[in-house]
Structures are given as C-alpha cells and as structure tokens.
Amino acid sequence: MELEAIYNSDDYDSEVSGPRTQSHCRGEGKLEKLRGSRCVLLVLVILGFICALLLLFITLQHISITAERDLLKTYKNTVEELNHTISSLQHNNTDLKTDKHQLEDKINDLSAQKKQLQNNFNSLNQKKLELENRVTSLNDELIEASKNETLCGLDRLFFSDEAKSWSQSRQFCRDRGADLVIIKSEKKQKIVSLLVNERVWIGLSDIESEGNLTWVDNSTLNQGFWRKGEPNDEHGIEDCVEIMGSHGFSALNNWNDLPCSQKRKAICEK
Structure with missing residues (x-):
C-alpha cells in the first residue's frame, strides 16, 4: 500500500x-x-x-x-x-x-618778388634822398639868387594863367609890356627852372628862319640847355621852344622844341 x-x-x-x-x-x-x-x-x-x-x-x-x-x-x-x-x-x-x-x-x-620790391623800394628811397638833396641845393641857389633880385631880374618875371599857342602866349606878354623870357646864362637857366613847375613857353623859335633859332629880341642863340636828343624838329614842324622846369627834369638841361600850335602857359619878362 x-x-x-x-x-x-x-x-x-x-x-x-x-x-x-x-x-x-x-x-x-x-x-x-x-x-x-x-x-x-x-x-x-x-x-x-x-x-x-x-x-x-x-x-x-x-x-x-x-x-x-x-x-x-x-x-x-x-x-x-x-x-x-x-x-x-x-x-x-x-x-x-x-x-x-x-x-x-x-x-x-x-619771396623773390618781395626781395625785388624791397630792392626797388631801397632804390627809390635812395633816389628820393638824392632828389631831396638836389631840391635843397637848388633852393639854396634860389635863395642866394634872390638876395639880389634886381641883378637876376626875378622881379621882372611873371606867368600867364592860361595855356595858349606860342604866338598867343607871346602876345599875352606883349600886352603887358613884356615878352617871352630870354635865357642866355646858366645862372638864369637854373633860376627860371626853379620857378617853373610845368612846361611853359620861352622866347626862342625858328619861325622867321627855319633852322636858325633866335630870341624874341632877334639875338642869335649862342648857348642852349636842351634835353638829350633835342632839338630834333620832329616831322619838320617843331619851331618853338618850351622849358620843362626842374620838377622831374634836370634844372640845367630841360629845353624841348615842339609845334608852336601846342598849348602851353608862358613865362614873361619885362
């Protein structure tokens, strides 16, 4: 079991x-x-x-x-x-x-222009001094000459007040019993130059006989105080003579011939 x-x-x-x-x-x-x-x-x-x-x-x-x-x-x-x-x-x-x-x-x-201008300025200053000295010298001569007015004839010099031809300027002088100035000496040349401050007629021309410069008293020019190159009778019609004075020109040589019809004032001498 x-x-x-x-x-x-x-x-x-x-x-x-x-x-x-x-x-x-x-x-x-x-x-x-x-x-x-x-x-x-x-x-x-x-x-x-x-x-x-x-x-x-x-x-x-x-x-x-x-x-x-x-x-x-x-x-x-x-x-x-x-x-x-x-x-x-x-x-x-x-x-x-x-x-x-x-x-x-x-x-x-x-700079170059400045230098040139400076040189020109210096040159002008030099010329200015020379001119001032020259003016002083000429003024001294004038003063010296003025001491004897009768001798130098300064009392017989006068200027016209209107610029006319040479013949009209001469007539201005003659109407006042004088004639254009006659300059025959270096001394008188300097004195007249000092009195003149513009171009004026002097009594010298060859109107009567071309080429024969004569004074208004019919005397022949013996000594002239002409600018360089003058007289030149340009175009054969420069028959009358002016004096340019000493302002900007030589006080001794500053005569110039030009046409007689040109208008200039006159320096007359009684």
Missing part, C-alpha cells in the same frame, strides 16, 4: 513536474524574446540618438560654415573698402604733394 502510494506519488510528481517544466521553458523563451526586443529597441534608440547627434552636428557644422562664409564675405568687402580707401588716400596724398610743391613754388616766387 505504501509502495503503491509512493509509486503513485512519484507518478503524480512526474505528471505534475512535466507540465510545469514545459510551462517554465515557454516563459523563459518569452522572456528571452522580450529581452531581445528590448535590446533591439535600445540599440535603435541609441542609433536614433546617434543619428540625431550626427544630424545636429551636421546642422551646426553647416551653420558654422555658412557663418564663416558670410564672415569671410564681410571681411572681403571690408578689405576691398579699405583698399579703396587706401587708394583714395594715396591719390589725395599725391594731390596734396602736388599742391604743396605748387605752393612752395608760389612762396619762392613771392
């Missing part, structure tokens, strides 16, 4: 353990499949993550390249602008150098 029970018990365990083992194996197979699916899923997730990272890297790389390209283009434009600016500045610098040279030349010219 007991053996039978045991036997039966073994059969029961055998019967029971048999199905349990099969069920257990099936469970383990499903678990393995599940684990395999999870591994595949994990791998896929990892691969997807890697792909996402790669995509992100590629995108960032593209963005970086694009930014670098834009930056390079900007640098290139900036460099071109700088080169253009440099070229413009160089051109302006060349123009400025040219202007500088021109200004230096003008400054040199002005």
Whole structure:
C-alpha cells in the first residue's frame, strides 16, 4: 500500500513536474524574446540618438560654415573698402604733394618778388634822398639868387594863367609890356627852372628862319640847355621852344622844341 502510494506519488510528481517544466521553458523563451526586443529597441534608440547627434552636428557644422562664409564675405568687402580707401588716400596724398610743391613754388616766387620790391623800394628811397638833396641845393641857389633880385631880374618875371599857342602866349606878354623870357646864362637857366613847375613857353623859335633859332629880341642863340636828343624838329614842324622846369627834369638841361600850335602857359619878362 505504501509502495503503491509512493509509486503513485512519484507518478503524480512526474505528471505534475512535466507540465510545469514545459510551462517554465515557454516563459523563459518569452522572456528571452522580450529581452531581445528590448535590446533591439535600445540599440535603435541609441542609433536614433546617434543619428540625431550626427544630424545636429551636421546642422551646426553647416551653420558654422555658412557663418564663416558670410564672415569671410564681410571681411572681403571690408578689405576691398579699405583698399579703396587706401587708394583714395594715396591719390589725395599725391594731390596734396602736388599742391604743396605748387605752393612752395608760389612762396619762392613771392619771396623773390618781395626781395625785388624791397630792392626797388631801397632804390627809390635812395633816389628820393638824392632828389631831396638836389631840391635843397637848388633852393639854396634860389635863395642866394634872390638876395639880389634886381641883378637876376626875378622881379621882372611873371606867368600867364592860361595855356595858349606860342604866338598867343607871346602876345599875352606883349600886352603887358613884356615878352617871352630870354635865357642866355646858366645862372638864369637854373633860376627860371626853379620857378617853373610845368612846361611853359620861352622866347626862342625858328619861325622867321627855319633852322636858325633866335630870341624874341632877334639875338642869335649862342648857348642852349636842351634835353638829350633835342632839338630834333620832329616831322619838320617843331619851331618853338618850351622849358620843362626842374620838377622831374634836370634844372640845367630841360629845353624841348615842339609845334608852336601846342598849348602851353608862358613865362614873361619885362
């Protein structure tokens, strides 16, 4: 009985353990499949993550390249602008150098002109001093001559107040009991020149005999006080004589022949 029970018990365990083992194996197979699916899923997730990272890297790389390209283009434009600016500045610098040279030349010219003007000014000052000394000397001579008016005849000299021809001027003098002045000495020449401050007629002409200058008292000219190159009887019509005075001319040599129809004032002598 007991053996039978045991036997039966073994059969029961055998019967029971048999199905349990099969069920257990099936469970383990499903678990393995599940684990395999999870591994595949994990791998896929990892691969997807890697792909996402790669995509992100590629995108960032593209963005970086694009930014670098834009930056390079900007640098290139900036460099071109700088080169253009440099070229413009160089051109302006060349123009400025040219202007500088021109200004230096003008400054040199002005300096030379200034020096020339200074020399002219000094020369004029020298001439002024010489003329002042000359005027002083002539005034001294006039004062000296005036001490004896009767001898020099200064009290008998007077001027007309209107410019007329030589003949009309002579008539002006004759209407007043005088005639155009006669000058026969160097001393009288200087005195008359000092009295005259413009061109006036004197009593000398060759109206009566061409080429033979005579005074209004019909005396022949023995000594003349002519300007250089005079008398020249230009065009053959200069028959009367004027005195130019000492203002701007020599007090000694200042006679000139000219047409008698010219208008001049007269210096008369009683």
